[in-house]
Amino acid sequence: MKKNIAYLSIFVVTLLAGCAGGSKMSKSAASYNNYEENLSSYRATYPDLPKEESLAPDQSNGPVSAEAGDPVDSDLQASLTRFARSNANRGVYNGFTILVYSGVDREKAFSTRNKLYNTLPSQVKAEMEYEQPRYLVKVGRYINRIEAQSLFHSIKQDFPSARIIQQRFGKEEEAEIIQESK
DSSP states (O other): OHHHHHHHHHHHHHHHHHHHHHHHHHHHHHTTTTOOOOOGGGSOOOOOOOOGGGSOGGGOSSOOOGGGOOHHHHHHHHHHHHHHHHTTTOSEEEEEEEEEEEESOHHHHHHHHHHHHHHSOTTSOEEEEEETTEEEEEEEEESSHHHHHHHHHHHHHHOTTOEEEEEEEEHHHHHHHHHHHO
16 A cells, blocks of 8 residues: 555656646747748749740640641651661560460460450451460560550450560561461
8 A cells, every 4th residue: 555655656746747847848939939930042943934825836735736747656667667777687676565364274365365356456466375384365566665555455444454564576476477467
Protein backbone atom coordinates (compact mmCIF):
# COMPACT_ATOMS: atom_id res chain seq x y z
CA MET A 1 0.00 0.00 0.00
CA LYS A 2 2.88 2.33 0.84
CA LYS A 3 4.39 1.59 -2.58
CA ASN A 4 1.18 2.61 -4.32
CA ILE A 5 1.07 5.90 -2.40
CA ALA A 6 4.70 6.56 -3.31
CA TYR A 7 3.99 5.93 -7.01
CA LEU A 8 0.88 8.08 -6.88
CA SER A 9 2.77 10.98 -5.28
CA ILE A 10 5.56 10.73 -7.89
CA PHE A 11 2.93 10.78 -10.64
CA VAL A 12 1.19 13.86 -9.16
CA VAL A 13 4.49 15.74 -8.76
CA THR A 14 5.45 14.92 -12.37
CA LEU A 15 2.06 16.03 -13.64
CA LEU A 16 2.22 19.33 -11.75
CA ALA A 17 5.78 19.98 -12.93
CA GLY A 18 4.70 19.42 -16.53
CA CYS A 19 1.76 21.79 -16.19
CA ALA A 20 3.89 24.47 -14.60
CA GLY A 21 6.26 24.51 -17.60
CA GLY A 22 3.35 25.03 -20.00
CA SER A 23 2.83 28.61 -18.88
CA LYS A 24 6.40 29.45 -19.86
CA MET A 25 5.79 28.03 -23.34
CA SER A 26 2.69 30.07 -23.89
CA LYS A 27 4.58 33.24 -22.98
CA SER A 28 7.36 32.46 -25.48
CA ALA A 29 4.85 31.46 -28.17
CA ALA A 30 3.08 34.80 -27.77
CA SER A 31 6.29 36.57 -28.78
CA TYR A 32 5.98 34.99 -32.29
CA ASN A 33 2.45 36.22 -32.94
CA ASN A 34 3.64 39.10 -35.15
CA TYR A 35 6.35 37.14 -36.97
CA GLU A 36 6.42 37.55 -40.75
CA GLU A 37 8.75 36.16 -43.36
CA ASN A 38 8.85 37.24 -47.00
CA LEU A 39 10.46 34.63 -49.28
CA SER A 40 9.21 36.03 -52.58
CA SER A 41 12.70 37.16 -53.60
CA TYR A 42 13.83 33.50 -53.55
CA ARG A 43 11.00 32.11 -55.68
CA ALA A 44 11.68 31.20 -59.28
CA THR A 45 9.85 33.35 -61.80
CA TYR A 46 8.98 32.39 -65.36
CA PRO A 47 7.89 34.58 -68.25
CA ASP A 48 4.21 34.46 -69.14
CA LEU A 49 3.22 32.15 -71.99
CA PRO A 50 2.11 33.89 -75.19
CA LYS A 51 -1.61 33.98 -75.88
CA GLU A 52 -2.93 31.53 -78.50
CA GLU A 53 -4.01 34.39 -80.79
CA SER A 54 -0.41 35.61 -81.06
CA LEU A 55 0.92 32.18 -82.09
CA ALA A 56 1.21 31.20 -85.72
CA PRO A 57 -1.30 28.49 -86.75
CA ASP A 58 1.41 25.80 -86.85
CA GLN A 59 2.66 26.70 -83.34
CA SER A 60 -0.61 26.31 -81.45
CA ASN A 61 -0.77 23.74 -78.71
CA GLY A 62 -4.16 22.43 -79.83
CA PRO A 63 -4.88 19.29 -81.84
CA VAL A 64 -3.38 19.01 -85.31
CA SER A 65 -5.91 19.19 -88.10
CA ALA A 66 -6.16 16.57 -90.83
CA GLU A 67 -5.07 19.15 -93.42
CA ALA A 68 -1.77 19.72 -91.58
CA GLY A 69 -0.45 16.31 -92.71
CA ASP A 70 0.93 13.58 -90.52
CA PRO A 71 4.46 14.43 -89.33
CA VAL A 72 4.82 11.05 -87.61
CA ASP A 73 4.72 9.13 -90.89
CA SER A 74 7.63 11.01 -92.44
CA ASP A 75 9.71 10.75 -89.26
CA LEU A 76 8.90 7.07 -88.94
CA GLN A 77 9.79 6.40 -92.56
CA ALA A 78 13.12 8.21 -92.14
CA SER A 79 13.83 6.19 -89.01
CA LEU A 80 13.00 2.92 -90.76
CA THR A 81 15.24 3.81 -93.69
CA ARG A 82 18.14 4.61 -91.34
CA PHE A 83 17.52 1.34 -89.52
CA ALA A 84 17.51 -0.66 -92.75
CA ARG A 85 20.77 0.92 -93.94
CA SER A 86 22.59 0.38 -90.65
CA ASN A 87 21.46 -3.25 -90.38
CA ALA A 88 21.79 -4.32 -94.01
CA ASN A 89 24.64 -6.73 -93.34
CA ARG A 90 23.52 -8.06 -89.95
CA GLY A 91 21.96 -11.50 -89.64
CA VAL A 92 19.55 -10.53 -86.88
CA TYR A 93 17.82 -7.44 -85.64
CA ASN A 94 16.11 -6.42 -82.44
CA GLY A 95 12.45 -5.63 -82.57
CA PHE A 96 9.15 -5.97 -80.80
CA THR A 97 6.27 -8.40 -80.88
CA ILE A 98 2.97 -8.70 -79.04
CA LEU A 99 2.91 -11.57 -76.56
CA VAL A 100 -0.71 -12.67 -76.21
CA TYR A 101 -0.33 -15.88 -74.20
CA SER A 102 2.47 -17.41 -72.15
CA GLY A 103 1.79 -20.54 -70.13
CA VAL A 104 2.08 -24.30 -69.81
CA ASP A 105 -1.48 -25.14 -70.91
CA ARG A 106 -1.21 -26.46 -74.48
CA GLU A 107 -4.96 -26.40 -75.14
CA LYS A 108 -5.27 -22.80 -73.99
CA ALA A 109 -2.36 -21.81 -76.25
CA PHE A 110 -4.04 -23.42 -79.27
CA SER A 111 -7.42 -21.87 -78.48
CA THR A 112 -5.76 -18.44 -78.08
CA ARG A 113 -4.02 -18.83 -81.44
CA ASN A 114 -7.25 -19.95 -83.14
CA LYS A 115 -9.20 -17.04 -81.64
CA LEU A 116 -6.50 -14.65 -82.90
CA TYR A 117 -6.76 -16.13 -86.41
CA ASN A 118 -10.47 -15.33 -86.38
CA THR A 119 -10.18 -11.80 -84.98
CA LEU A 120 -7.00 -10.44 -86.62
CA PRO A 121 -6.76 -8.91 -90.08
CA SER A 122 -5.58 -11.37 -92.74
CA GLN A 123 -2.15 -9.71 -93.15
CA VAL A 124 -1.25 -10.28 -89.48
CA LYS A 125 -0.32 -13.81 -88.50
CA ALA A 126 -0.41 -15.31 -85.01
CA GLU A 127 2.55 -17.56 -84.23
CA MET A 128 2.85 -20.19 -81.54
CA GLU A 129 6.23 -21.20 -80.10
CA TYR A 130 7.19 -23.79 -77.56
CA GLU A 131 10.03 -22.90 -75.21
CA GLN A 132 10.17 -25.69 -72.71
CA PRO A 133 8.10 -25.75 -70.48
CA ARG A 134 5.82 -23.01 -71.80
CA TYR A 135 3.85 -22.12 -74.89
CA LEU A 136 4.05 -18.62 -76.33
CA VAL A 137 1.51 -17.09 -78.70
CA LYS A 138 2.91 -13.99 -80.43
CA VAL A 139 1.58 -11.60 -83.04
CA GLY A 140 3.51 -9.36 -85.41
CA ARG A 141 7.11 -8.29 -85.92
CA TYR A 142 7.86 -4.62 -85.47
CA ILE A 143 11.04 -2.59 -85.46
CA ASN A 144 9.68 0.14 -83.17
CA ARG A 145 7.35 -0.20 -80.21
CA ILE A 146 5.11 2.56 -81.56
CA GLU A 147 4.33 0.49 -84.66
CA ALA A 148 2.85 -2.26 -82.49
CA GLN A 149 0.63 0.08 -80.45
CA SER A 150 -2.46 0.15 -82.67
CA LEU A 151 -2.70 -3.64 -83.01
CA PHE A 152 -1.80 -4.05 -79.34
CA HIS A 153 -4.73 -1.88 -78.22
CA SER A 154 -7.20 -3.84 -80.33
CA ILE A 155 -5.84 -7.19 -79.04
CA LYS A 156 -5.82 -5.92 -75.46
CA GLN A 157 -9.63 -5.67 -75.50
CA ASP A 158 -10.02 -9.44 -76.00
CA PHE A 159 -6.80 -10.55 -74.26
CA PRO A 160 -6.13 -8.33 -71.22
CA SER A 161 -2.86 -10.08 -70.37
CA ALA A 162 -1.27 -9.22 -73.75
CA ARG A 163 1.87 -7.10 -73.71
CA ILE A 164 4.54 -5.80 -76.08
CA ILE A 165 7.91 -7.50 -75.62
CA GLN A 166 11.35 -7.22 -77.17
CA GLN A 167 12.46 -10.00 -79.48
CA ARG A 168 15.34 -10.75 -81.79
CA PHE A 169 14.38 -11.66 -85.35
CA GLY A 170 16.50 -13.30 -88.02
CA LYS A 171 16.57 -12.08 -91.61
CA GLU A 172 16.11 -15.63 -92.91
CA GLU A 173 12.86 -15.88 -90.95
CA GLU A 174 11.70 -12.56 -92.41
CA ALA A 175 12.47 -13.72 -95.96
CA GLU A 176 10.42 -16.91 -95.38
CA ILE A 177 7.47 -14.91 -94.04
CA ILE A 178 7.56 -12.56 -97.03
CA GLN A 179 7.63 -15.53 -99.43
CA GLU A 180 4.68 -17.18 -97.64
CA SER A 181 2.59 -14.00 -97.81
CA LYS A 182 3.09 -13.77 -101.60
